[in-house]
Amino acid sequence: MGQYFDDYYTPPRILRTLRLAGISHFAYSSTSAIVTDDAEFLLEERIAMHKLSGGRAKPILWVTHDMLRKSRNLSLYMNDAGGEIIGLKIHGVSEPWNPFGKDLKRIFDIAKGHQIFVMLHTGEHEECEAGMYWRICKAYSDVSVVLAHGRPLPQAIQMLKECPNTFVDTSFMPHEHLRVLLKYAREQCFTDRILFGTDTPIPGRHLKSSLPRHLRSRIAMSKRIAGTDWKKISWENANRLLRGIRSSP
Numbered sequence: 001m002g003q004y005f006d007d008y009y010t011p012p013r014i015l016r017t018l019r020l021a022g023i024s025h026f027a028y029s030s031t032s033a034i035v036t037d038d039a040e041f042l043l044e045e046r047i048a049m050h051k052l053s054g055g056r057a058k059p060i061l062w063v064t065h066d067m068l069r070k071s072r073n074l075s076l077y078m079n080d081a082g083g084e085i086i087g088l089k090i091h092g093v094s095e096p097w098n099p100f101g102k103d104l105k106r107i108f109d110i111a112k113g114h115q116i117f118v119m120l121h122t123g124e125h126e127e128c129e130a131g132m133y134w135r136i137c138k139a140y141s142d143v144s145v146v147l148a149h150g151r152p153l154p155q156a157i158q159m160l161k162e163c164p165n166t167f168v169d170t171s172f173m174p175h176e177h178l179r180v181l182l183k184y185a186r187e188q189c190f191t192d193r194i195l196f197g198t199d200t201p202i203p204g205r206h207l208k209s210s211l212p213r214h215l216r217s218r219i220a221m222s223k224r225i226a227g228t229d230w231k232k233i234s235w236e237n238a239n240r241l242l243r244g245i246r247s248s249p
Helices: 011-021 039-053 065-070 102-114 130-139 153-162 175-188 202-206 211-241
Strands: 002-004 007-009 026-028 057-062 087-090 117-121 145-148 166-169
Touching (some): 011 211, 087 102, 102 117, 102 130, 130 145, 153 166
Parallel strands (some): 026 057, 087 117, 117 145
16 A cells, blocks of 8 residues: 555555455555655554454555664554554665665564564566575574565575575466466475465556456466465465464455
8 A cells, every 4th residue: 555656545445456356354565655754654554554454454564774764673663553563575676775785684683573574575676686685584594584576486486495484475476477386386395485465556557457357367367276275375374474364264
């Protein structure tokens, strides 16, 4: 949710989209952090989402360098009034992050202290390829790390093989990539570290049809591809990582 270029995606708008797609429980972050480090405003967003979702939405705190400068341990931004923060998100394209630099190490130290995960945006950019984070994932083997989007795919698969603390989510992942990922996951026994994701509302910016219709279609195809592993990927793995979205699916 949040400010994204010229659009502001409100909690009601996101909740309606996901409800129409058949999604009731989820984790989210706010892109508003890119344009403001105002802790009060970011908290108000989380409180609104927490109340409107009935606690079914779990916040992942999008962290920027400005936020770290303003609050070295992020205590200014970790208020649980908007729901317990379950992870810290870093986006290496929106601003530069040295993959083994002191600021990213500080993020991992904070995550370790709070016993939460770190989500790292990955993509086909030299600033944020999945393999770039091998060193820090190894150094912080007791911190769970979600490699958002799992790109480039060969690097993401290698990370899953070599770093047992890593996960990959399928947001914005082509279905063919999901097939390849599952092939290796079944061979290497890491199907318990794949998470279904939608990247809502971003896909809607590239569609002529409705976003809920697109998401329903994507869920149906992912379910067919995953087969007997769908329950893990769509629910169980996330439920474990996100500290229990609810007691049972």
